[in-house]
Amino acid sequence: MTRYWVFTPWLPYTVDADEMVANCKFLNGQEVFAAGLSAGEFRSTPFPMAQLKMTMPGFDLDCFDWDGQTIVSEKFRLAAGLASDEIEYFDIDASETASWAQEKKYKIMSIPVNAALADVSLRFGGAPSTSAVVSAMMAGKIAVKSSVSIPFELFHDTVLRGYRFCTDEFALRLLRAGCTGMRFLDPDFIGRPRPMRYRTLRGVEEAGDWDPVAKILHSKLVESIPDAISN
Known part of the structure; x- marks a missing residue:
C-alpha cells in the first residue's frame, strides 16, 4: 500500500x-x-x-x-x-x-493536479465538510483513505485544498538528493495539539525542541523504515 x-x-x-x-x-x-x-x-x-x-x-x-x-x-x-x-x-x-x-x-x-485522499467522513468534532480544513488544523491530524489508487506523486487534495500530499517514493527521492527547505509530515501528526512527525531517511521522526546553544533541533525516531537509504 x-x-x-x-x-x-x-x-x-x-x-x-x-x-x-x-x-x-x-x-x-x-x-x-x-x-x-x-x-x-x-x-x-x-x-x-x-x-x-x-x-x-x-x-x-x-x-x-x-x-x-x-x-x-x-x-x-x-x-x-x-x-x-x-x-x-x-x-x-x-x-x-x-x-x-x-x-x-x-x-x-x-501543482495543477488533484486527488481525493483525505477521508472527510472522519471529521473531528462533527464539523461540516466546508470546515474540513479548520477541523484538521484543530485536531492536528488528517484522516486519509486506507485504500485508494492515485495516479499522481504530488497533488492537492480535492477537499483539503490547503494541503499538498506526496507519495513516499517522491519524498525519498528528494531526501536522498539532499534537498532542503521542506518537510514530509505524517498526516496523523501534523502539529498541535499533537506532536509533529515527519519522514526522514531513517524513517519517521518526532520533532522535539530547538537547542539555541547547540543550534540543533532535537528529534527522536518513532518508526524505523527498513531500507530507507537504499537506492
Whole structure:
C-alpha cells in the first residue's frame, strides 16, 4: 500500500526569518500576485516572469514559500522527476539576485493536479465538510483513505485544498538528493495539539525542541523504515 505524506515547504530553524524578509522580495510582486496561480489547475494563460531579489548571505534552500508562491531549485526539480502532465514550473528573473542564489536556478512551482485522499467522513468534532480544513488544523491530524489508487506523486487534495500530499517514493527521492527547505509530515501528526512527525531517511521522526546553544533541533525516531537509504 502506498504511503502518503503532507508536503510542506519548511523554513529551517537555522534560517533567520526576519533576515529573510529583509533580503527577499519579488520586484514585481503586485503583478505576480494579480496574475495568480490556482491550486490544482493548469495555467491556461501566460504567467508573468517573477523578478526575484534575494540577497540573504548564504541562502541556499531548495524549496521555500514566498508571497504565496512555492519556489524550487534545479536540484529539487531534477530529484522530483515529475512529468509535465502533473507539474508546472514558471521561470524567474534572478538578475537582481546574489550569485550564490542565482546558482540555484529557481523557478516557481505550481501543482495543477488533484486527488481525493483525505477521508472527510472522519471529521473531528462533527464539523461540516466546508470546515474540513479548520477541523484538521484543530485536531492536528488528517484522516486519509486506507485504500485508494492515485495516479499522481504530488497533488492537492480535492477537499483539503490547503494541503499538498506526496507519495513516499517522491519524498525519498528528494531526501536522498539532499534537498532542503521542506518537510514530509505524517498526516496523523501534523502539529498541535499533537506532536509533529515527519519522514526522514531513517524513517519517521518526532520533532522535539530547538537547542539555541547547540543550534540543533532535537528529534527522536518513532518508526524505523527498513531500507530507507537504499537506492
